Amino acid sequence: MVIRSVANILLSNSLRTVSYNFKQAVEALSGLQSNAEYIRNHVKTNADDNSVKSITIKYLERSGLTLNDLDELSVIHVTGTKGKGTTCALCECILRRSGYRTGFFTSPHLIEVYERIRIDGEPLQRETFAKYFWKVFDELEHKKEHEYDMPHFFSFMTILAFHVFLNEKVDVTILEVGIGGEVDCTNIIRNTCVAGITSLGIDHTNLLGNSLKTIAWHKAGIFKKGCKAFTVPQDKRSMAVLNRRSLEKGCQLNIVKPLEEKISKVINTNMPLEIFRLNAGLAISLANAWVTFNGFPALQNYVVEKAIEKFNWQGRYEIVSINNSRFFMDGAHTSESLEICKDWYLKNTKFSSNIKVLVFNATGDRNVRQFLKILHKCHFQQVYLTPNVAVSKQMDDVKEPIQRCQVFKRAWEELERKTGFKADSISTCVDVSGAFRKILDNNVKKCDVLVTGSIHLVGAALNVINIRKTNDSS
Structure with missing residues (x-):
């Protein structure tokens, strides 16, 4: 293990607190293994799927958090092939407008990396991102056992998001899966209140398989015992897999209908109506299920309608x-x-x-x-x-x-x-x-x-x- 003197560590940390440099943070991030490299290596080495989560847990603990710490987060976990970002964003908007402090982890970012981590609907400011980044990065850097002993990009960002949400004391964490579900880095969480699956399709076949059945199996990996699980309508084979997996995981799966047309009248978006109705129906169900799960008052219809009216998710239609x-x-x-x-x-x-x-x-x-x-x-x-x-x-x-x-x-x-x-x-x-x-x-x-x-x-x-x-x- 690389050992640094206490004096050097304190000096390094004191210098870091003088200027939380965002540009240097981005440069340090670029030095981590990219998602594309990680996927290529994962496929090439035929890595054990369980190792993905165990490695993420290893780095989580090195960063100063435990799984018990993550249990303090009240999580809505969402996966799918199409529309999961939109669904998460609308769910967050509904709960935020209902008065809850929200944490939202999404990927990928469009322009700046700090867009991935949001508090109350707003991406972290550069200075705030850099402050949290260096806290976690330095901790992992100090505890490296060899030169390449650091998490890959997405794993690091997931761990960073957990630090942010716990420190910012959010009421609800909306967590968008990176790839798949079963072995995704985000799936180390244990306290999932609500899980959602958007429309499924063929994608990331080198990791998830080339059939909807295998993809559905991976996506349903986010189900947890006792959570409230929801999905939009899927094809029969995928639906059969999702139902079987929900029984294995110990939760009841509910199929969500598209948003009612009478509410759709307030929609102000370029997105095709049928797609928005599908994602919005799921988002509203997830938000309703979360407040019910936690014993909070029911959502107000006018708040939901206002969230739909004002909703905007950049880069989609x-x-x-x-x-x-x-x-x-x-x-x-x-x-x-x-x-x-x-x-x-x-x-x-x-x-x-x-x-x-x-x-x-x-x-x-x-x-x-x-x-x-x-x-x-x-x-x-x-x-x-x-x-x-x-x-x-x-x-x-x-x-x-x-x-x-x-x-x-x-x-x-x-x-x-x-x-x-x-x-x-x-x-x-x-x-x-x-x-x-x-x-x-x-x-x-x-x-x-x-x-x-x-x-x-x-x-x-x-x-x-x-x-x-x-x-x-x-």
């Missing part, structure tokens, strides 16, 4: 105007969600004479050919394939992602040969900034731009939009 062009952004990353995204875009551009433009990327082991086949039906006139990077600083950083984009370009050209419909141009770009520059500066006519395929791509796009707006106003 979002429309932003720049220089008279419209950018339609959604982080769809499964075949099912891309079908919905495609229909949403076509509906909103049906009577538009603007140039149709696609900005696309996809990551991981996803079926990109199927994704492109779905999107090709939009008959885009311009296609830009770009890494999930707002502004690239070094070509080496985007070399591999650009190679993937070139593969996507060949797949798109193959679709053109098969269907007979050709775009006017297909380009690979080194970053999103370069793609947007070509779209906004090179086109005389207005454009309707669809940005999709990855939530990370949408985050990079929002970052570029913020930069352009700042530059335009200065």
